[in-house]
Amino acid sequence: MARGQLRVYLGAAPGVGKTFTMLEEAHRRQGRGTDVVVGFVETHGRKSTAQMIGDLEVVPRKTMTYRGSTFEEMDVDAILARRPQVALVDELAHTNVPGSRNAKRWQDIQQLLDAGITVLSTVNIQHLESLNDVVEQITGITQRETVPDEFARQADQVELVDMTPEALRRRMAHGNVYKPEKIDAALGNYFRVGNLTALRELALLWLADKVDEQLDRYRADHQIGTTWEARERVVVALTGGPEGETLIRRAARIAARTKGADLMVVHVARADGLAGGDPTLLAKQRVLIESLGGTYHQVTGDDIPTALIDFARGVNATQLVLGVSRRSRLAQILSAGVGVTTTNLSGPIDVHLVTHEHVGQGRLRPSAGASPLSRRRQIAGFALALLGLPLLTLALVALKDELSLASDVLLVLAGVVAVALVGGMLPAVAAAVVGFLLLNYFFTEPSHSLNIADRENVLALLVFLVLAVAVAAVVDLAARRTREAAIASADASTLATVAGSVLRGARPLAALLERLRETFGLASVTLLERAPGAADGPARQEDPTAWRIAATVGDPPCRAPGQGDTTVPVDDDLALVLCGRALPAADRRIVEAFAAQAALALRQERLAQEAAKARPLEEADKMRTALLAAVSHDLRTPLASAMAAVASLRSHDVAFSHEDQDELLATAAESHERLYRLIENLLDMSRLQAGALGVTATAVGLEEAVPTALDEIGDAGRQVTVTIPDDLPTVTADPGLLQRILVNVIRNALRFSPPDKPPIITASEHDDQVELRIIDHGPGIPDDLRDRVFQPFQRLGDRDNGTGVGLGLALSRGLAEAMGGTLLPETTPGGGLTMALTMPAAEAGVTATEARATVLAERAIVERINRRNRPTEGSE
Template sequence: MARGQLRIYLGAAPGVGKTFAMLEEAQRRAGRGTDLVIGFVETHGRPHTADMLDDLEIMPRKEMSYRGARFTEMDVDAILNRNPQVAVVDELAHTNVPGSRNEKRWQDIQELLEAGITVLSTVNIQHLESLNDVVEQITGVVQRETVPDSVVRGADQVELVDMTPEALRRRMVHGNVYPPEKVDAALGNYFRVGNLTALRELALLWLADKVDEQLDRYREEHGIGATWEARERVVVALTGGREGATLIRRAARIAARSKGADLLAVHVARSDGLVDADPTLLGRQRLLVESLGGTYHQVVGADVSRALLDFARGVNATQLVLGGSRRGRIAQLFSAGVGVTTTAQSGPIDVHLVTHEEIGRGRRRWRAGGAALSRSRRIAGFLVALIWLPALTAILVPFTDNLSLASDMMLFLLGVVVVALVGGRWPAITSAVVGFLLLNYFFTPPLHKFTVNETENLLALAVFVVVAVAVSAVVDTAATRTREAAGASADAQTLATVAGSVLRGARPLEALLRQLREMFGLESVTLLERAPGAVDVPDRRRDPAAWRVAAVDGTPPSHSPAEGTGDVPIGDDLALVLRGTTLEASDRRILEAFAAQAAIALRQERLTEQAAEALPLAEADRMRTALLAAVSHDLRTPLASAKAAVTSLRSDEVEFSPDDRDELLATADESLDKLSRLVANLLDMSRLQAGALGVVPASLGLEEAVPRALDELGNVARPVVLRMPDDLPLVRADPGLLERILVNVIGNAIRFSPDGKPPKITGSEHAGQVALRVIDHGPGIPTEARDRVFQPFQRLGDHTNHEGVGLGLALSRGLAEAMGGSLVPETTPGGGLTMVLTLPSDEVGVEPTETRATELADQAIRERLRRWPRDSQLTSRLGSASPPDLPADEPARLDVGPVPEPVHPSRLPKPDPSEPEPGQSESDEDDTR
């Protein structure tokens, strides 16, 4: 029986329409006469989704009992017995009730597929196992229901159901995803614009990878080796020479001409694993490639052209960048070279041959070190040759009549091999020559003469010399390659260790110097910098006055390059000086790598120090400029009004009536109050910045603090809607500071809310934090103002507001943070701004039977009603009962007074998308928590 096909509808978040799209496909197939059943579909109470189930056969669910509760799950056996052509099964990552046929629903689907049934299913990107930790980092929610990536990647078809974050949030506001009581919490937590944008990007990238896999698999199955230019991919070939940086930059410019093009750098290493390129240059070129947004690759191959083209075709490259040949003209006569050969065999891949300064200079092969064997081993080889060959001659001379010349030559050849193993090439060649002479003199007729009578014996002696030299060369080459491989491995490990220490260290320059000193057992390592004005010093290398110590590790430091046992110049202005053990020439490459990194680390530290020094100056200058502007306008205006009123009252030229006198006194009093508020804000902001603001936290309820703030605001024509849950816990905050925050935030919302759309105040609690949301439908927030609105003395453009020094929001956020909370803005769906004040909860003192919030709310409402005019209307949802004399079904309205120091609330920044939000469940229905 043929296996059924699996089609998955992939979404970035709940509510994008996966189930709806799946049911649309089910309706189309059923309309074409396909035998189709609904195995399991969860509508979550969405009417449009439920309407799509009309006219479709729905399989009955299997009822199960678990821990005294009843649940329903998909009946796999019933579907298998029914044996339809297509089964629709929602929520691929669902975990079945314990005791079910399988632990996971995707395992149920596998059974249906094995039975030859085609399955339509859905899954969200956050449920993929490989992305579980990424989603947790973005949203702050651990997804307990996951599905292996292999299940989704193995699907025959994966269709992305996409929707922009703004469109999804509008759909939620219209009630198409969640019930109205869950919308506010969902929009403020999991369904923030930043979260949805990040999840959408994850879904798009994951699907793009799957599409690439499908394309590669198709090309492989159909034997397609030609390049398909689905996307521009530029490959640059690196040899490890100095021209690599030029090639990389040229390839990056080629890739930049095509939007979305990939840049790949590749180095073809020798198939024997040995290094014939300078690893230091390759390391620098790798960093350059990555800094330009490309990737670095290394492949192994004996034929460079073939290996290069195999890699280019494997990544579906469209363009290949090569450097001009470095070989001389004579060498090019005998071989076409890599560039010409690659161009001839490239096929549809465009090849760019780039000129550079190294053309025609010959290929400089890099060597890991000096001689293959140490000096002591070479001396030992010579000693063995001088002792072994005469001793062997003395042993064989008495047996000249019994042994043939061939036997004597084999024994001498054995001696040459032993010498080659001990001392390498030159001792072995020396022993071969000496052995040739001894064989000729003592064992080849005529004896005791350096002549040979027979041509056969002469040929045998010549073969002996050739074999001995060849064996010695092979032994020496093997030793050389062994040493190069060991050196390359040690260098790679060293550089990896250095990179790790630099990345982990708070001060990378000190970490570099310390690592270098410890690695080679040096007394000290000093980084010297050219002193100012030392350009014309005659002997700069030896004159300490020409240098100054930039950094040092160990003692004593070196004050000039000549004082050390070794130094590495870094350009014209820096030098790395070593004191202690004299290092070998083979260690020069590692020292150069250390020196280059030290120069970069020094520059980074200098830039960091300069930035740190400039930041307070820039901030102070900005504050001073803003303060002068505020004093020149905002402080002068009320002062001038008060001065004019007092001057008029003191004047003898005008006789004021009692009403006029009272009006002038009221003007002076109002102006002085405004001036007092401005000065108080300035003082509080200065205390906040100095860390000297006194905070006295106490346990209090927001339902108690909000009425006080509204009472402080006074009376205005716009109402306020209050929606506070009954079980909202107490918060830990300073009552006075909290009231100042609420006055600023609520006052802004009232002032900039349009007629007919009053601001709304709601509360919620999660994970020990209580969030108070002040929601308005004002003009919105411009993108360019998000970072500036919480800065002191920032009063953004607004035609209706010209008062205040721009401290209200900056002070409010500072006060919230001083109490351990936060004040962040969010965009209100449909336009406007939502300010979210978050404070730590304090559960101590909450009565378990009847919440203290209800009592405080009713008490506050009755107190307010006694003081307000009878025509003021207020309906509170803080308690279960309505206040006296107010109908329960009347809209929640609260008339409040004029707002001091208005600050446009629509100019608030959006929250950081990477900031985690508290909990949310895996199912579509519970993503509001």
């Protein structure tokens, strides 16, 4: 069965017309004879949207009950049974009511698509998962309902329903989006012009990325290799030389001329991996390109111009930036070079050749002229050439009558090869010259003379000399390549080890420096940072006061660059100082790469420290925001009810009966009680977080504490079934705090319990611990959300209409832990939530009677304090 297609109407904000546009498309398809049904369309009370549904067939919604409230959700099973060609499903990011077929509506849509049904849907940009934090920064509002970007990007079509901020605000003011009572608040908060402009730009950029993906897929499917200038993409080619920073900054200025242009850097490494750019410079240039918002890439290839062009075409680049060659003029005459060759191959890609200060200075390669063999082997090669070849010649002279000139030449050539294998290029060349002279003197006519009578002998000796030199060159090149491969392998192994230690370590900078110290057998490795206000000049290198230690391993640390055996400057303000031994030049190259990585690790640690400092401030800000939201609603509601009741009683315009007066007084008393309870919870939570909550532990009997808590709850508490054994030991707790815990947890259980299944309270003893279980048979809490209910100002479920600021369970857990106990949620068998309160059992010497007396005494004290603190009649 073919999979259905998904078409998504994307908007920058509510009210731009996504649902209306979707319905228009549905009518167009129905007019063409397509079987279209409305799976779920949310009109939000907008008459024009409701009228637009018209004669479209609407699949009845499924009615669901959750926490005592009734909700309507899309009936996926009914749509699957109906099997239309096209289904309209509004609000892609919607969260379904618990108990639905799927948790999210996009999962419902996935099932419809798998069944071969084409789906038209809508979503706002703020509901995309990857942009959730960005939207929160712009609007200050957290969007809890999100849809994964991967699902949205898999849509076959995404159509942007766009509207200018001014036009949307006019629609809002005319009452076409929200109800009149919400218009002023919406225009002054979420629907400000700046917010709408930013959201609109986010929607355009996200859609542009989606279009880029479709374009890349189309080009790949149709094997299109030419460049399509749909967007400016600037590619910089780096050799690993010092001119790289100049090229990157020049390319960044080119890209900045076009808004939205992409900036990329590419370095072509040779396929054999034996030669390449300076790793230190490449590391610095990578940091630079990333700081400018670009990306770094590395490809492998033997032919650099071809590899560059292949990469540029692969990313659909429009401009390629190269540096002018650093080779000499003679070298450029002999070979066109990378720049000219790349320009000839570029086709429609514009190539910029950028001049720099290193033009014509040559391309330095480390150890380019040094022999790959040790001095001892070179001496052995010369000795073999000067002694071995004469001895071989004496042996051949003795066999002169039995061997021809050709045999003599081959045997001497073998000797030259042996010298090349032992001593390398120079001894082999010397052996070739010595062999040429010996063959000419002893084996060509006239003998014992350097003259040659036969022309064929001249040719044979010249061929011998050329072959001998060529073989020596090949042997020397193979030795060089072997040495380079060994060095590259050692460097790669060291880098891999360092990278692994950095990734596995909690402190990457310390791990990097420690691995560097161990690898090269150093006494200490220190990363020095220039002290603020330190003066420039040569004296600074020896002045410890001009530097401060950013990180160090080993002992003793170097306190100035001049104190170390090897110093690797990272930039003007950082230097890596090695103590213990001076490193050779070959090792210094890899240490320079490590120094660049150490600078990156230091910057990451500094950023992590700043983030850690900001995290408590962020949490405090979230707490203040949540507290303000709670005060604005949950605290204001009971206060408004009390004020309305009192104002009614004081009114002289209406004569209330005694029953009405009693009801108003009861309303005022209940509202004041709720307000008092909320404020008390807020104050206790503040004391808990500040560590200032006093705990007076004593022996408490649960058979007294639970009924007392139920009495405080009132009539609802009488519905609870309590089963506490008579021989249950007392617990060590603060009586007042324990009662607060019980009241909060039992109220929470009553709020979510079905009317026919009231909560149950049981108690038992286990290993010097007394466990009290408050069991309800409500909807329960998913495992992945259980920790959230214990966070302050959190109430599970976006549609929870219950009262309270979400402090009850958070406060209860904090109080339990303050008294040495725990409060943990568990799943009730058959459905529901069980709160297990565990408290330490009191010492055996404390009896239940003593505990009961303590509870009564504590209760009397609390009552006296409360009466003393209550305002007297007529007080303000």
